[in-house]
Amino acid sequence: MGTVALAVTDGMLHFELSLAYEVFGADLTAVADPWYRVSVCGPEAVRVGRFRLEPDHGLDRLQDADTVIVPGWADIDVEPPGDLVDAVRAAHEAGARVASLCTGAFVLAAAGLxxxxxxxxHWAHTRALAERHPRVTVxxxxxxxxNGRVLTSAGKAAAMDLCLHLVRLDHGSSVANTVARRLVVPPHRDGGQAQFVTTPVPTPGNHPLAELLPWVIERLDHPLTVEDLARQARMSSRHLGRHFRSVAGTTPLQWLLTQRIRHAQELLETTDDSIESVAAATGMGTATTLRRHFNRTVGVPPDTYRRTFRARTRGGPDDNGHRLRHSGT
Known part of the structure; x- marks a missing residue:
């Protein structure tokens, strides 16, 4: 997870490139030490939007990175440059984790990844991706x-979600949330959340769940039900479900479970509380229930998750061989 290479070529979208550099390239050793070492890899000079960019290294250096980020690029009607496609494929074959942002997925698809x-x-280009690459389930x-070593994101804000997801995989929820606060963005939107919802992106106070969501977060240790949430929001369960789909892009129960798992992750990372205590603090009731939901959602048992991030915090190796997933569907 130590080295991140940004793969660039003419026509890359500057927004996705910039946000990836802001997440991985900023000096955040005060948040997690060591932080990432970032390089920009591409031809001698490239045009990114209206800007001219001088990469640090050639595309051949991608295969030396632990993680390769392929930002979106503007003209999807043109086949991705062959040297970029070959370099991304070679990096993956060398063991790199490869992630695309927005239309960078067309590069990964061309590479066969x-x-x-x-x-x-990006939702506006999913049909084109599916038609051009029928072996991909879009x-x-x-x-x-x-997908483990291959990740793809939707456009713009979702690219930030994926970058924070990578930080969460590498450093844990607490660090990812700190980075999100620094960037003044939502700390966690689950990958399975809808790309767009039926109402504008909510800001505090301008949606029907504005008062309910903080109320729930403060009471995660309670055995809350959908009926409890509906009663607090003064609406029917059906009406509540419609608002959750509109505002959060998911169901009340799935949203609640995600918050419980996120809180469990932070407690496992930052405290020595027993699994039974974490289960009680997150409203899971019993250690058995916590282990079942945590293992299904994150991909490893709570005990393994704690050892993994304690080892990383202390600078030790993570040799358990497990791959952590995001907290959610």
Whole structure:
């Protein structure tokens, strides 16, 4: 997870490139030490939007990175440059984790990295991706897809979601939330959340759940039900479900479970509380229930998750061989 290479070529979208550099390239050793070492890899000089960019290294250096980020690029009607496609494929074959932002998915697809896999891109281009690459299972509705060493995101804000997801995988929820606060963005939107919802993106106070969501977060240790939430919001359960779909892009129960898992992750990372205590503090009731939901959602048991991030915090190796997933569907 130590080295991140941004793969660039003419026509890259500057927004996605900039946000990736802001997440991985900023000096955040005060948040997590060591932080990432970032390089920009591309031809001698490239045009990114209206800007001219001088890469640090050639595309051949991608295969030396632990993680390769392929930002979106503007003209999807043109085949991606062959040297970029070959370099991304070679990096993956060398063991790199490869992630695309927005239309960068077209580069990964051209490299064959998405064949037989589920993937996404900006909703306006999902049909083109599916038609051009029929071996890819294109999901037009989600924010991002994590296939382990191959990840894809939708456009713009979803690219930030995927970058924070990578930080969460590498450093844990507490660090990812700190980075999100620094960037003044939502700390966590689950990859399975819809790319767009039926109302504008909510800001505090301008949607029907504005008072309910903080109320729930403060009471995660309670055995809350959908009926409890509906009663607090003074609406029927059906009406509540419609508002959750509109505002959060998911169901009340799935949203509640995601908050419980997120809180459990932070407690496991930052405290020595027993699994039973974490289960009680997150409203899971018993250690058995916590282990079942945590393992299904995150991909490893709570005990393994704690050892993994304690080892990383202390600078030790993570040799358990497990791959952590995002907290949510």
């Amino acid at each position: 998405l064949d037989g896999r589920r993937a996404t891109t 999901d037009p509705d989600v924010l991002y897809v994590d």
